[in-house]
Amino acid sequence: TSSGVFLLQMGWGDLGAFGEPSKETPNLDQMAAEGMLFLDFYTANPLCSPSRAALLTGRLPVRNGFYTTNGHARNAYTPQDIVGGIPDSELLLPELLKKAGYTNKIIGKWHLGHRPQFHPLKHGFDEWFGSPNCHFGPYDNRERPNIPVYRDWEMVGRYYEDFKIDLKTGEANLTQLYLQEALDFISKQQASQQPFFLYWAIDATHAPVYASKQFLGTSQRGLYGDAVREIDDSVGKILKHLQQLGISENTFVFFTSDNGAALISAPKQGGSNGPFLCGKQTTFEGGMREPAIAWWPGHIPAGGVSHQLGSVMDLFSTSLSLASLQPPSDRQIDGIDLLPVILQGKLIDRPIFYYRGNELMAVRAGLYKAHYWTWSNSWEEHSKGIDFCPGQSVAGVTTHTQEEHTYLPLLFHLGRDPGEKYPLSFASEEYQRAVERISGLVQQHKATLVPGQPQLNVCDQAVMNWSPPGCEKLGKCLKAPESDPKKCSWPH
């Protein structure tokens, strides 16, 4: 059975099926109606690159190295000047799937390091069309080079130069390119009757948000909604393609997001986390609860809904299970196999760990969530207008200093209070019972935790995408400045 994963920056509340009031995602809603909707599904980190590392390794970022120790409880990701990336010691899903004869392709943003040793084709992927970093820019190619777009081993151009993004109108045809890549790859695999793993890691809803001309201005929600509509349309086309090729019953497809909607970019460039608190960058529900849909006609009963606490890391274990492979036994894997949930409606009791950097901020078990630390961002950043919780403010919860609650965690019941507004009374029996249980889970977790080497501590201008392989053929090699490694600055 082949696997496809759609991953993008979108909030829990961005789909019609999840209550977005413009209801402009007919294809995703249809995917949910034909498949299974996960309402309690989480990413492994409230930022993109650690989440993606977690998805592909089945392990928390604190284990696979996608975190920083520069300061406490800091978010960190993979900018252009980062020195680190995915360590060779990590086993990625595509590396493992190869053993079962899979062809693996990544389309879109890799974000697990851009230096040669971190190239996706060195970590199990057979094909790549996309970029190593976010599509930020345009840059002047002096202080900072424009981000390259790769086909397999070599770059084929750069964003803003060869792959246009019009920041004024928001126009870019990238999603159409990524769509065509996916359709072609699927056709090729069907023709060769080879199982495949397709990781469609598009980024049109990540600022700077873009959409193709035919979608611009078509949404009630502005540019962000245009991008969502184009993604929705693309997902519909990919699923239809699988059906038309007659391989939908042999292809497990999962749609989810790498972090909550970036409210800091709202309303033009950021989406919605529905009824949840705050967004991307935070460990409140808005930062980490994700839309999620499993689709596998003929196997998953149509219209199912699951309250299984799920994680992007489960896609690692589930995809291995679909390929009849075992997860590696020499290391801790945080993902679980969701097939019993999806096929037999089981509920597996497991906690969700919410990390920022290497700090365990919160833990969910059942319907209870305990916050051991609270922080939105600093007063200093907040006073500059950087706000991860615009319009929201819960006293003692959305704190602007890092507040420790280790000895008396803030406890929420997410069924009665999905918005994390009403901490339970410390004196209540319910509090005692729930915190006791969660504390046990935390102890167990921490006892066995071996943090990986932190990959996101050191930055160096010299490692940026100056001269990616293939640049000489295009005349697009740039001269790197001298190496000057320093601690990366992670202000929040």
Add this chain to the structure above:
Amino acid sequence: TSSGVFLLQMGWGDLGAFGEPSKETPNLDQMAAEGMLFLDFYTANPLCSPSRAALLTGRLPVRNGFYTTNGHARNAYTPQDIVGGIPDSELLLPELLKKAGYTNKIIGKWHLGHRPQFHPLKHGFDEWFGSPNCHFGPYDNRERPNIPVYRDWEMVGRYYEDFKIDLKTGEANLTQLYLQEALDFISKQQASQQPFFLYWAIDATHAPVYASKQFLGTSQRGLYGDAVREIDDSVGKILKHLQQLGISENTFVFFTSDNGAALISAPKQGGSNGPFLCGKQTTFEGGMREPAIAWWPGHIPAGGVSHQLGSVMDLFSTSLSLASLQPPSDRQIDGIDLLPVILQGKLIDRPIFYYRGNELMAVRAGLYKAHYWTWSNSWEEHSKGIDFCPGQSVAGVTTHTQEEHTYLPLLFHLGRDPGEKYPLSFASEEYQRAVERISGLVQQHKATLVPGQPQLNVCDQAVMNWSPPGCEKLGKCLKAPESDPKKCSWPH
């Protein structure tokens, strides 16, 4: 064609189909899947009794008298000591439907006045099982009598005495009683082949929230969720009953709410307004945008979604249209006939007016909403812990003083910003264009506005439910104190 209207206190975000994360409303979600979902549907006032008056008269509360002039921009409703009620001069939907041979029944809360002249059977209803006021209590029958429950002309007992509500456990079997009443009425009408209008105005989700024993503890959302589940189950049973009797194709059914979720009662006694700002009592979207579903098998295409700006007042005009009756021509009717929307997918351009008391607070036209006044509640009330926007605070928007913006309205684009967090720049062309259009609509509206006699100004202990008709048969008559009319106090 018969009509049924389900009306209750529930927020936009309380249904699975509208993104409630526990997804515990399978029957309402099914009703939506078989019918048409309205995503932009409004009540006429952010409080219960003015909304209900608007639904039954097709007219804004400022016209039908359900407002106060005691102070500025005050919410007011129909408590036990109110002197006013629905004026005889108002024509109610059931009065008009009688001309087409309808039998009209109200089950549940009337809330349009409890003095003899306001009795629902004097205003067009043929049958009543329910109460004139909210089920607040228990009272001591000295300072304040317990609220009576009527069957038709006479009371058959009082809440807390003969109709139990256990405030400790939340147990009450009232929804089951109201369900049985509905099923029996429908059976009777089917047997006699008479068209009917059933107004199922239940109140289990209004504080004090209650549910029957079989539903207690069954929801992830606590007692409020238990009540929602029981209502959901009841709606399912009523629709199934229509189908089993073979009259579903002759019965137009509409589900909606009289105001947004009462966040002041959350999390135990209040629901969710999804991604919207604030709740009941306010003219932000959370106070007035409502869940709404139209169901009419064989006529409404299944799975439809409409962005028609709709109002509870439209149920007046639509129900008349279904009965081939014309709305009265001697007065302004604010409702419109939704049949072209429902049956032909039309979109009718019309504004939504958001009132508090007799003050026009805001106007929506298309996707734009202009606030002419902003107010959540006063600092004085807020400092007592009364909060209509818990966890939400938008600078300059959720104000605690009454802020006038008449000359420079606050403008929001509800597509890009459903949460009313980002006012548009006054200097933008978009602002100019939208405000110009809305100002024209306001002028037009105000020019023709003839406010009704305000019904909610005067309160008097003597008019409470001391000795409702039928009390003597039950030995439940109480002695009224002497009349001492005064201005009602409306703190917010």
